[in-house]
């Protein structure tokens with residue numbers, strides 16, 4: 064029996080290929096980038112470079128194949144293009160179904176998304192996953208569909224999004240989808256189901272729901288993961304937080320890019336609990352509960368490695384904060400005690416603190432906050448140094464004798480030196496923050 068695994072470089076594919084090879088099966092794998100399959104070496108393994116958007120390449124990959132696992136998911140590129148993913152997924156599924164028919168493939172086995180709501184209430188992402196299954200069924204190959212909720216395990220999109228949010232945010236402002244109930248399943252159990260489908264003919268041409276033994280809300284899963292990592296999290300639910308805002312927020316805090324975060328978050332709008340349990344009777348597996356699955360997925364040796372650029376950025380943010388505080392001492396900042404200016408100072412210092420925290424957590428938000436701190440300081444210094452171009456005897460009710468910096472007295476030598484050092488720090492900080500923020504690979508390679 065010759066098996067094809069598509070999506071072999073992906074979360075499920077990687078594990079499945081290893082499992083099949085351990086069972087001494089003959090496996091062909093495809094990827095658009097063969098280097099992403101470098102980890103696999105086995106006498107029974109054949110690697111083929113193929114882009115499933117190109118019919119001829121899929122057809123060539125399917126020649127001589129008896130059973131094909133369909134684990135392709137195209138969620139990459141720019142976040143604004145995320146709607147196009149569904150179109151691409153449709154095209155790829157059609158290519159695959161037609162090529163399977165042409166090559167005489169006997170079976171296709173596909174992992175789709177599990178939702179327990181009527182079709183018309185499905186999120187766009189979940190509709191797209193269902194549509195892919197429907198298209199695969201048009202093939203002459205007998206198609207088995209396993210519908211899964213969030214799959215727990217290191218490297219899974221849904222799991223990684225949750226773990227980074229928990230590990231990086233002690234206080235979370237959450238949309239109401241954290242109240243959605245789901246039935247997660249551990250990755251090894253999914254792989255076992257996928258393998259056992261080969262042994263049970265009764266699974267041919269059928270759709271099954273697969274899930275672990277526990278049903279819980281997304282926020283309970285987050286809290287459970289936090290508890291295991293000795294992190295207590297405070298969650299504040301704001302019902303009107305938009306999908307767009309949430310996915311950009313996930314993009315800023317975690318290594319999950321917005322293009323992937325959007326469908327992941329959108330998918331969580333729908334409850335995903337198994338309603339069809341027949342697979343449990345057919346393939347008896349000792350399924351792992353959420354606690355055990357999370358324990359197996361906890362990162363123990365998760366040491367962050369920083370580039371020089373990130374290290375410099377963290378130092379510069381600190382220096383900027385120190386310069387800002389020094390101004391209180393070398394300058395007479397009497398107006399800092401007024402409510403508005405005092406509040407602004409506290410906000411500025413909080414941005415500096417949060418920026419430093421998120422840079423050290425390796426979150427993109429760190430470089431964004433560093434940039435905001437830099438630009439707001441530059442603006443302040445510009446306004447504060449207006450004495451260079453104007454002589455103001457009075458501002459509002461405040462009588463001034465010589466000139467004025469907006470929040471204090473005419474600057475002396477110490478203040479001017481601090482200003483010059485501050486401006487140099489700001490200039491370098493802004494350049495580094497810019498390049499760090501836009502270096503998305505720096506963040507996504509953590510996954």
Ligand SMILES: NC(=O)c1ccc[n+]([C@@H]2O[C@H](COP(=O)([O-])OP(=O)(O)OC[C@H]3O[C@@H](n4cnc5c(N)ncnc54)[C@H](OP(=O)(O)O)[C@@H]3O)[C@@H](O)[C@H]2O)c1
Pocket residue numbers: 069070071072073074075076093094095096099113114115116133134135136137138155174175176177192211212213214215219220221222
């Ligand atoms: N992860 C979960 O929690 C979860 C939950 C429920 C259901 N599922 C379903 O399980 C399936 C697999 O998910 P996953 O998380 O393992 O996916 P994944 O890690 O995102 O991997 C996606 C795979 O698709 C391949 N791919 C994308 N476009 C391709 C193209 N044009 N030609 C060839 N290959 C292409 C990629 O291969 P290359 O980049 O190497 O070409 C990659 O290996 C999906 O249908 C997903 O909906 C996943």
